[in-house]
Amino acid sequence: xxxxxxxxxxxxxxxxxxxxxxxxxxxxxxxxxxxxxxxxxxxxxxxxxxxxxxxxxxxxxxxxxxxxxxxxxxxxxxxxxxxxxxxxxxxxxxxxxxxxxxxxxxxxxxxxxxxxxxxxxxxxxxxxxxxxxxxxxxxxxxxxxxxxxxxxxxxxxxxxxxxxxxxxxxxxxxxxxxxxxxxxxxxxxxxxxxxxxxxxxxxxxxxxxxxxxxxxxxxxxxxxxxxxxxxxxxxxxxxxxxxxxxxxxxxxxxxxxxxxxxxxxxxxxxxxxxxxxxxxxxxxxxxxxxxxxxxxxxxxxxxxxxxxxxxxxxxxxxxxxxxxxxxxxxxxxxxxxxxxxxxxxxxxxxxxxxxxxxxxxxxxxxxxxxxxxxxxxxxxxxxxxxxxxxxxxxxxxxxxxxxxxxxxxxxxxxxx
Ligand code: SAH
Numbered sequence: 333x334x335x336x337x338x339x340x341x342x343x344x345x346x347x348x349x350x351x352x353x354x355x356x357x358x359x360x361x362x363x364x365x366x367x368x369x370x371x372x373x374x375x376x377x378x379x380x381x382x383x384x385x386x387x388x389x390x391x392x393x394x395x396x397x398x399x400x401x402x403x404x405x406x407x408x409x410x411x412x413x414x415x416x417x418x419x420x421x422x423x424x425x426x427x428x429x430x431x432x433x434x435x436x437x438x439x440x441x442x443x444x445x446x447x448x449x450x451x452x453x454x455x456x457x458x459x460x461x462x463x464x465x466x467x468x469x470x471x472x473x474x475x476x477x478x479x480x481x482x483x484x485x486x487x488x489x490x491x492x493x494x495x496x497x498x499x500x501x502x503x504x505x506x507x508x509x510x511x512x513x514x515x516x517x518x519x520x521x522x523x524x525x526x527x528x529x530x531x532x533x534x535x536x537x538x539x540x541x542x543x544x545x546x547x548x549x550x551x552x553x554x555x556x557x558x559x560x561x562x563x564x565x566x567x568x569x570x571x572x573x574x575x576x577x578x579x580x581x582x583x584x585x586x587x588x589x590x591x592x593x594x595x596x597x598x599x600x601x602x603x604x605x606x607x608x609x610x611x612x613x614x615x616x617x618x619x620x621x622x623x624x625x626x627x628x629x630x631x632x633x634x635x636x637x638x639x640x641x642x643x644x645x646x647x648x649x650x651x652x653x654x655x656x657x658x659x660x661x662x663x664x665x666x667x668x669x670x671x672x673x674x675x676x677x678x679x680x681x682x683x684x685x686x687x688x689x690x691x692x693x694x695x696x697x698x699x700x701x702x703x704x705x706x707x708x709x710x711x712x713x714x715x716x717x718x719x720x721x722x723x724x725x726x727x728x729x730x731x732x733x734x735x736x737x738x739x740x741x742x743x744x745x746x747x748x
Contacts, residue, residue, distance in 0.1 A: 385445025385527035386423075387534075388568045396428055401440075414508040415427055416572045419534065421446040443635070445527035449535055462535055465741050466504070472520055473550055474532035475499040481739050497546040498533045502562055505552025508585050509620045510606075512650060513686040523558040523574045529565035533548065543574070548581040555582050556590035563597060577601065583648065586625050591633040595640040601649070603637055604680065605630065606648045610664035631672035638673070651702055653684075653695040656722040662674055662708035675714035681706060682720045721729060 356631035386394065395408025412424040421444060423437045449462035450471070458478045465471050477497040478673060506513070507520035524657035532551075533544050547569055549555040555562045562582065569575045582588070594603065607627075615622045634645045649665065651657045669677045684696045691700045697705075702719060709717050 334719075348499065350368065351631065366518030376486075384441045384544070385443060385525070386411060387445035388526035388564060389528050390568070392540075398433075398526040401433070401436060405545045407433060412572070415444055419446075420444060420539075421448070423716040431433045445531055446534065447528075449533055449539065454541055460536075462539055464528075464532065464535060470504040472501045472504055472524065472528070472532070472552055474501060474536055476536040478540065482535060482713060494542075495545050496542055497548055498536045498544040499548050499550050500529055500565075500601070501509070501559050502549055502555040503555050503646060506553045507557065508554050510585065510608075511618055511620075512652060512684055512687060513691055514690075517689055518685070523561055524553070526561050526564035526568060526724075529561065530568050530573065533569055533575075546579040546581070547575055548583065548604075550572075550583045554585060554587065556584040556587040556594065559590055559593060566601065581646075585619055585621060586630040586633075587621075588625050588629070588696075591630075591637050595637045598641055599643075600643065602646060603634070603641075604648055605634055606650070607665070608648070608650050608652075610661055610668050614656060620653070627668075628672070631668070635673050644676055644678060646674065646680055648680045648682060648684045650684050651697045651705060653697040653701065655694065657697045657701050657705050659704055662705045663712075666709055666712035670714060677715050678713060679709060680720060681709075681717060 336608065341577050347431075365585060383525055386397075389409055391412040394411040395405045398407035398411065399405055408430040408458075411426065414420045414428050416643045418426075418428075420426050423443055426434060426444075430652045442602050450465040451463040453461045455461075461473055463471055475498075475500060479497070481494045503523050503525060504521035506515045508516055510516040533547060537643050550564060564581060568579070570577050580599065580601035581604050582594065583604040583606060584599050591603065593727045606617070606619075609627075610619050613621070615627055637643070638645055647669065649656070663677070669679075670678070681702065683702050684694055686694075686696055706717060706719055709715055
């Protein structure tokens with residue numbers, strides 16, 4: 333009976349993590365086409381994670397699990413303390429629990445869900461990228477970015493707060509196919525479950541030996557195509573791992589209906605929207621999915637998000653030389669935001685990090701062109717901006733690139 337309870341919990345968790353189809357039929361068809369265009373042998377891999385992980389579960393859920401397995405409720409708190417407090421990586425190591433219960437969990441196929449990095453790549457500026465090999469054999473990446481910022485943003489002049497940002501992947505690959513992005517070029521494999529996202533943050537904390545203060549969903553994948561699991565990971569990272577709600581950023585290229593769904597949860601998170609172009613025609617050229625979610629509709633949803641949540645929306649703009657980086661583009665961008673979103677917009681400029689295979693189509697703008705674009709934007713009232721510093725690591729390993737070379741290396745060594 334106890335074993336049945338474990339299997340039931342595992343099945344429930346797996347159901348919980350199955351992604352709901354996108355609400356807009358055209359958008360779903362777009363994403364499906366991406367998957368269908370992948371190599372035949374890859375297609376079976378389009379499944380959600382086999383979820384039997386304890387990681388991601390709240391104390392309440394762990395208490396329920398303990399009771400279902402015929403154990404006293406306080407075993408839930410013991411499991412919670414073991415996973416998030418003592419940071420145990422294996423069920424057998426949860427010494428707070430009696431051996432017989434640990435065995436029962438193991439026999440039921442439950443595991444904690446912690447995975448140690450298969451590789452860590454360090455940059456002289458302190459950034460580290462970790463590669464995590466998942467049970468299904470896929471490889472994902474997460475990046476730890478240390479840095480200092482002035483004290484608490486809300487109070488303005490509090491004590492200096494040591495910032496440590498975890499940049500997290502939400503999917504294996506990505507279906508959005510943005511032409512300049514390394515992940516987009518790899519195609520889509522599957523959604524990550526909450527445990528796999530929480531593990532990235534805890535693994536980075538272990539590597540850096542410090543607690544994460546910020547989480548940005550800016551790694552591989554499109555978080556709003558995996559909203560349910562992203563929300564579950566957010567809950568756990570906030571309530572169980574202890575990261576403040578205001579220190580989350582969810583970055584999206586835009587998925588129809590998903591921004592409204594996210595807004596309804598009224599998180600304190602910042603929504604970052606990847607625009608990359610000041611008009612529909614150019615945006616469609618860079619972002620194929622933009623065809624089924626026009627700029628007008630996307631910006632209308634951003635405006636509504638701001639109204640419903642009271643949180644500002646930031647806009648990401650990857651600068652591509654000769655394509656979207658002129659002063660005219662900057663002025664058009666400012667006019668677009670003013671007209672469609674209103675005041676108080678923040679733009680994050682990202683000079684393109686060259687990606688293998690895309691160098692014939694795109695180029696990184698010069699520092700001068702980047703500065704001119706930024707100055708033109710700064711002249712506009714109501715717009716604040718940051719220019720993303722290209723970290724040493726990003727120059728060698730832009731979003732998704734490292735995973736690609738890791739997989740290639742592994743294939744070669746297997747083949748030899
Ligand atoms: N799918 C999400 C997260 C993507 S990664 C989104 O589209 O927002 C976070 C940001 O980095 C996005 O704005 C993405 O377009 C941008 N980006 C991806 N590859 C890049 C590259 N090689 N150089 C500069 N920016 C890049």
